[in-house]
Amino acid sequence: MNTALSRSASTALLRPAGILVLLAIGVAYPLVFTNAVATNDAIYTLIFMTWAVAWNAFSGYSGYISLGHAVFFGSGAYFTGIATVDWGWTGSKVFWLLPLAGLLGGAIAVPVGLLALRVRRHTFVVITIAFFFIFQLLAYNLQSITGGTSGLLEPPAATIGYAVATYNNPFYYVAFGLAVGTIAIAWLIRRSRFGLQLRAIRDDEDRARSLGVHAMRVKLGAFVFSAVPVAMVGGLWWYYTTIVDPASGFDPLNDVAIALMAFLGGLGTVAGPVLGALVIEPTYLTFQQQASYWYWMAYGALFLIIILLLPRGVIPTATEQFGKWRARWRGRGVHAAASPAAISDRAEDLA
Amino acid sequence: MTADSAERQVDSVLLRIEAVSKAFGGVQALDRATIDVGRGAIAGLIGPNGSGKTTMFNVITGYARADSGQVFLDGRVITNSAPERVFGLGIGRTFQLTRIFPSMTVLENMLIAAQHKERSWNPLARAGGAAARRHAMELLDFTGISSHAQALAGTLSYGQRKLLELSYVLVADPQIILLDEPAGGVNPSLINTIAGKIRELNAAGKTFLIVEHNMDFVMGLCDPIMVLDYGTVIASGPPDQVRNDPKVLDAYLGTDEDEDEEASGAG
Numbered sequence: 001m002n003t004a005l006s007r008s009a010s011t012a013l014l015r016p017a018g019i020l021v022l023l024a025i026g027v028a029y030p031l032v033f034t035n036a037v038a039t040n041d042a043i044y045t046l047i048f049m050t051w052a053v054a055w056n057a058f059s060g061y062s063g064y065i066s067l068g069h070a071v072f073f074g075s076g077a078y079f080t081g082i083a084t085v086d087w088g089w090t091g092s093k094v095f096w097l098l099p100l101a102g103l104l105g106g107a108i109a110v111p112v113g114l115l116a117l118r119v120r121r122h123t124f125v126v127i128t129i130a131f132f133f134i135f136q137l138l139a140y141n142l143q144s145i146t147g148g149t150s151g152l153l154e155p156p157a158a159t160i161g162y163a164v165a166t167y168n169n170p171f172y173y174v175a176f177g178l179a180v181g182t183i184a185i186a187w188l189i190r191r192s193r194f195g196l197q198l199r200a201i202r203d204d205e206d207r208a209r210s211l212g213v214h215a216m217r218v219k220l221g222a223f224v225f226s227a228v229p230v231a232m233v234g235g236l237w238w239y240y241t242t243i244v245d246p247a248s249g250f251d252p253l254n255d256v257a258i259a260l261m262a263f264l265g266g267l268g269t270v271a272g273p274v275l276g277a278l279v280i281e282p283t284y285l286t287f288q289q290q291a292s293y294w295y296w297m298a299y300g301a302l303f304l305i306i307i308l309l310l311p312r313g314v315i316p317t318a319t320e321q322f323g324k325w326r327a328r329w330r331g332r333g334v335h336a337a338a339s340p341a342a343i344s345d346r347a348e349d350l351a
Numbered sequence: 352m353t354a355d356s357a358e359r360q361v362d363s364v365l366l367r368i369e370a371v372s373k374a375f376g377g378v379q380a381l382d383r384a385t386i387d388v389g390r391g392a393i394a395g396l397i398g399p400n401g402s403g404k405t406t407m408f409n410v411i412t413g414y415a416r417a418d419s420g421q422v423f424l425d426g427r428v429i430t431n432s433a434p435e436r437v438f439g440l441g442i443g444r445t446f447q448l449t450r451i452f453p454s455m456t457v458l459e460n461m462l463i464a465a466q467h468k469e470r471s472w473n474p475l476a477r478a479g480g481a482a483a484r485r486h487a488m489e490l491l492d493f494t495g496i497s498s499h500a501q502a503l504a505g506t507l508s509y510g511q512r513k514l515l516e517l518s519y520v521l522v523a524d525p526q527i528i529l530l531d532e533p534a535g536g537v538n539p540s541l542i543n544t545i546a547g548k549i550r551e552l553n554a555a556g557k558t559f560l561i562v563e564h565n566m567d568f569v570m571g572l573c574d575p576i577m578v579l580d581y582g583t584v585i586a587s588g589p590p591d592q593v594r595n596d597p598k599v600l601d602a603y604l605g606t607d608e609d610e611d612e613e614a615s616g617a618g
Contacts, residue, residue, distance in 0.1 A: 185475070188475040189475060191477055191478065192475045192476055192477060192478055193462075193466050193476060193477075193478040193479070194475065195478065196455075196459060196462055196463055196466060196478040196479075197463070197466060199452070199454070199455055199459075200452050200455065200463045202454070203451075203452035203453055203454055203455060204450050204451075204452060206414070206434070206450075207446070207450040207451075207452070208452075208463065209433070209434040209435045209438075210412060210413075210414075210434045210435070210437075210438055210444060211435075211438060211463055211464045211466075211467070211519070211523065212435045212438045212439050212464075212466070212467030212523065213435060213463070213466070213467070214435055215435075
């Protein structure tokens with residue numbers, strides 16, 4: 001048990017130190033990079049990071065791939081938009097609508113989950129897509145509430161009135177706070193009994209039930225949890241752009257991008273969707289700003305290659321390689337051959 | 352009653368399946384089948400392929416609904432309860448094709464089986480306290496796979512998976528354990544290990560109901576043995592009695608006409 005001891009000792013020091021450094025970088029970022037493009041890209045990255053982490057806490061942990069979480073994003077966006085206009089709120093006060101947007105997202109997720117989670121695998125994916133289209137069509141057709149095709153539009157200055165030079169900063173810090181909070185909860189879930197139950201459902205739902213896991217309750221709990229941060233960043237996104245229409249609020253490409261982020265970084269891991277969002281969203285924004293189709297095709301090809309070479313995602317593969325390398329290095333120093341236990345030592349972090 | 356079975360103190364019926372029928376389309380998988388498993392017994396359930404053994408397990412554990420009939424555990428009706436409820440009431444089961452959680456570690460597999468006992472109001476509380484982990488490691492020691500505790504369960508060999516499945520059914524401390532072909536596809540020395548573990552657990556008070564095709568294993572371990580054929584119990588009793596029962600020989604070797612056909616076909 002030598003390996004276990006030294007491992008816990010090293011991670012006990014390394015992990016909090018690394019997290020503190022990342023948090024400091026996150027807090028300092030808009031103070032260092034004052035350029036509006038840099039903070040704009042960072043806000044989008046944090047919004048999608050929150051979405052990807054929340055989505056992964058349901059889909060990644062449980063194996064139920066949802067392609068309908070844009071339902072919650074769009075609902076949050078429309079809610080904040082409508083409430084702001086109706087109640088005439090301005091400035092930072094509007095951010096207090098975000099928890100309400102989150103509650104709304106969670107409330108919508110209850111009936112959607114109760115219906116969709118009755119089926120598994122491909123059928124579940126199809127049903128989430130069906131729900132997505134129902135909500136997008138509602139946004140198109142409930143014109144008196146949503147504004148129909150033209151959507152909701154508020155002139156930014158009238159609503160917000162922030163100083164131009166630091167206009168992005170409040171949005172940045174709210175997005176940063178939401179991302180950090182969502183990652184923290186996703187991490188807590190991953191190591192909790194709840195997370196263990198979700199991963200058991202992913203591996204073999206029927207077997208999990210025979211061991212006393214209340215599968216429906218657990219799945220629904222994760223589904224509802226994952227909807228809350230997504231609806232909150234939806235609301236934040238509306239307030240940042242101050243425009244939402246059915247095509248942008250309920251955008252199917254967002255659902256695909258989120259899944260791609262989680263798959264790239266490592267489905268079901270805590271760090272995976274964070275890394276995926278950090279790679280994909282800035283790249284996407286850069287290419288979008290250059291409006292070059294060649295870049296787009298290179299971007300697509302790059303992801304094809306990564307998914308083909310690293311089908312489990314970057315984080316699990318890298319962790320495994322690191323574990324093997326460390327076991328070999330240790331084996332040379334201590335024993336003649338690496339013990340199998342030392343290799344499997346890291347396996348706990350992979351799943 | 353042999354002296355051996357008397358020693359096992361079969362003092363009351365723990366699990367009773369009463370006149371259970373189950374049809375899949377036109378196939379009558381179970382036809383008014385009745386079996387009793389006494390407390391403290393190692394009961395065997397045998398029968399030709401397709402005679403309804405696994406269907407019986409599925410009906411008991413809530414994976415299939417009985418068309419008619421009742422299942423009793425300790426005198427209490429549990430017919431058609433959901434699998435998680437059946438488990439909570441104290442019936443653990445393994446599957447014919449072992450069903451473990453391959454992308455979780457062996458220890459996490461054990462903790463999943465222990466989780467139903469945790470009564471925490473905080474859903475984010477860490478899985479498996481020190482006591483749960485210690486108990487899990489003790490059971491892995493018992494089945495001899497504790498050195499693999501941190502390995503992914505998917506990397507275990509077939510026999511080790513059987514032992515893991517047995518270990519995590521034990522975590523929950525069920526009253527009765529249903530084993531579906533514990534010796535199937537396992538090498539002979541491991542079969543003896545598994546039989547030894549079952550005897551040890553039985554000596555400590557666990558009741559077993561075992562479906563198995565390996566006759567040496569069943570005859571050496573189980574008493575009583577019940578024989579299913581076309582969904583009906585055709586014989587029940589100690590191994591020697593069942594072994595020599597003409598109805599059982601018929602069921603396994605076919606009727607006289609079948610034998611004639613076989614003989615002419617072979618000739």
